[in-house]
Amino acid sequence: MTYEPVIGLEVHVQLKTASKMFCGCTTEFGGAPNSHTCPVCLGFPGVLPVLNQRALVGSIRAAIAVGCKISGKITFHRKNYFYPDLPKDHQISQYDEPLSENGHLKIKISGKEKTIRIKRVHMEEDAGKLIHEEGGGSSFVDFNRSGMPLLEIVSEPDINLPEEAYRYLTDLKLLLRYLDVSDCDMEKGSLRCDANISIRKKGETGLGTKAEVKNMNSFKAVKSALEFEFERQVKRLEAGERIVQETRLWDPDREITVSMRSKEEAHDYRYFPEPDIVPFMLQNDLIEMERKNLPELPEARKARFTSAFGLPEYDADVLTQEKDTADYFEECLKFYDKPKIISNWLMGDVSGYLNAKNLFVRNSKLRPQGLAGLLKEVDSGKISGKMAKDIIIEMLDTGKDAPAIISEKGLSQISDGGELDKVAEEVIAENRKTAEDFLNGKDNALMFLVGQVMKKTKGKANPSAVNKMLREKLSKK
């Protein structure tokens, strides 16, 4: 009997805004506990929420990008439950009239495209964070996160492999970062993911009893948790047991899921319309403006990189993984018009350097003009490609431009007659035998001679100039 998992994901991302969802407190990450708070996000008696317009606009942008239908009516509900990290003991969220519904995200899985439908995209506020004293003495609450603006993106149960879940998350993150809607940084808690998973026999269309899996702190953990959970459910069914509807927690150390609460213990959240925020209609032109101003999305950009710049698919894929990198690439193109060469450098030496230093190209010291300048020096023959590899490290380290480094270090290569001519003569004189081998038809012999010239000039000679010069000299012999 073969089973397949049926998976739906609930992704929470923190919207990229300066201030919180319903008050003016900063959304900056970190800060001493409770330093980014005010009476509103602390839920003090008498306070009222005021909706952050930027959060609304970001949410609209994301909803448009995943093809959701935006109803135009904005309403909030209260989700009521008691917990110490929830200062009002209710969360302001959206319920039966979400911002938007019925979208989709296309993912590519082993070369094939698959559409994952998106059920809804809605706004809500975050809760604070509990910190438990070691040994269990006391618990503390940090409300810095309380009231952070969140966007919840709920997929339909269209995901049928843990690998697809991974891909979905990766593509969603890429998209949201492109839109500048969220940083989607799981480490800083700006992206969180819960998964609903059930199983069924392959070929069936019904849905089994699902488990909700929480506490996964990386995309890889999501994948591992789903793999584990799939197998757990299969084993249960095969042993003749039933699947219980429950919430399970991923334990990353033991790499298993453990039951947290069953359906019977589930909360009755007593949702009702938030009376402190009067429902309102979005102005149509606001939605249209966001639609018009939508940046080019990753898929489209990738396609353009291959068609307009003639880049191989692989290069286009790598360069469009981050909007910043793609922007940077196009910026370089303004100063230097050989796309593949820029791509090689960005994907090779530059990205190697950045990865080692944990930097992004945008906040490195290398400017697009700088990189272009360096490549022009190579083209003009002033420096060799090998020299350029050293120079770019220097540029990344110091922010200096290529000409400055070249003249500072006397790096420019020797390609003119005088000095090179002398060295070539010397090398031929010192390597008679090899020179004759060449004249007798051994082409490889020339490479040795070129190497000798390079050695004598400490790499400053232009190899192709040396090559040409040696051929000329030997043919005259």
Next chain:
Amino acid sequence: MDNLYSLTAGELLSLLDKKSVKPEEIIESVYFRAQSVDKNIKGYIHIDKEKALAQTKSLPAAGKLRGIPVAVKDNICVEGELTTCASKILRGFKPPYSATVIEKLKSEGAIICGRTNMDEFAFGSSCENSSYHPTLNPWDTGRIPGGSSGGSAAVVSADEAIMALGSDTGGSIRQPASLCGVVGMKPTYGRVSRYGLIAFASSLDQIGPLTKDVRDAALLLGVIAGYDDKDSTSVNIPVPDYLGCLENDVKGMKIGIPKEYFVSGMDKEVEGSVKEAITLLKGKGARIAEVSLPHTEYAVAVYYILATAEASSNLARFDGIQYGYRCADPENLLDMYERTRGEGFGAEAKRRIILGTYVLSSGYYDAYYLKAQKVRALIKNDFERIFESGCDCILTPTSPTPAFKIGERALDPLSMYLSDIFTISVNLAGVPGLSIPCGFTKNGLPIGMQLIGNFFEEEKLFRVAYTYESNTDWHKKNPNIQ
């Protein structure tokens, strides 16, 4: 000259303008009065003369309420000052911020002179549900002053404050104003910022004035009204010059009398006084028309579903975590929640939290909350239809009876709930309502009538009330406090 404490804000302001009194003298006088009579009235929870005097040191030069002592209901936050909703669960609570209305009062030079008693979290119509002590009616200390803003109504009535702020969710300003013989107004929902008003039912609550006469009510509303970007439910409509609208003239105004508000079995003396008032206004040229508010009979039921639903959520935050009362030595989180709330809330608060939790529960939501919302819309339509038909205002009794005896209804919540039967619809519809004294029973208890206006037409209510007041002298009578 009369004692300063017995004057209205309008009278005191003209004395202040002429420099014939100083703000300090007004405060001394009001505190002298409070000290002599509040032991019999118990309208105040806190009163602090030194703090009030300190406020006179930095008064704005041209404030509209410069030097006028204003008493504030205990559910409106004042930064750094005890604000407890008369509840044990907020004992000792000092808010870190002030309500918008408090900021507005202060910027116009008003002196916050004390905090007035109320039913706990504004749950009640008698001021008996205070965790401190009941407040007594200045006209008969064996009777309740009404509620929940009973403290504010009583201190204004007893001349212990020049004016006061209350809050009104289902009649909590108008009913005590009526029972204590003062003027009280619930403004249009959205007219006054609720920021800093500790919420009972967010979609119904409004802060409003309780004053000795109509002019003072217009003056005080003019100061506290207006859009506030901290309250998304406040409405950005300019505030009219309410004082400028006070005209002793109702000629041609159309006043609707809803037949559902004059039912058999209502108190004869109340009915008689209100009908006399109608006759008076008719004599002054108002056109009187019978109108119908057909969904009136559902108002109390709808109100106790919606108001308690919102309250159950609004009061969830009193959980012992951050502020207010926390039970001693909790064993665990659940124990802390249960005992903190069990010990901190009074009986009526618990009753309403339980009721509100119930009506929002899954399986009951549609039958209660959702249906009540639909009926609320019908009630609102009733009012809209009347105003669309050309009525300038609606006139009704404020309360079906005069002040009742202490303890009379305390054990019968339903009879207590019915004392707001004439005021509740106004909150459900969101329209403004004003209560003004219109007579006395033969036992000397005040009777009030209610004027209800169209959305954001408070000035019409002031005009009708001012005309009535100018032609009567009920508001000049004072209780004889033993």
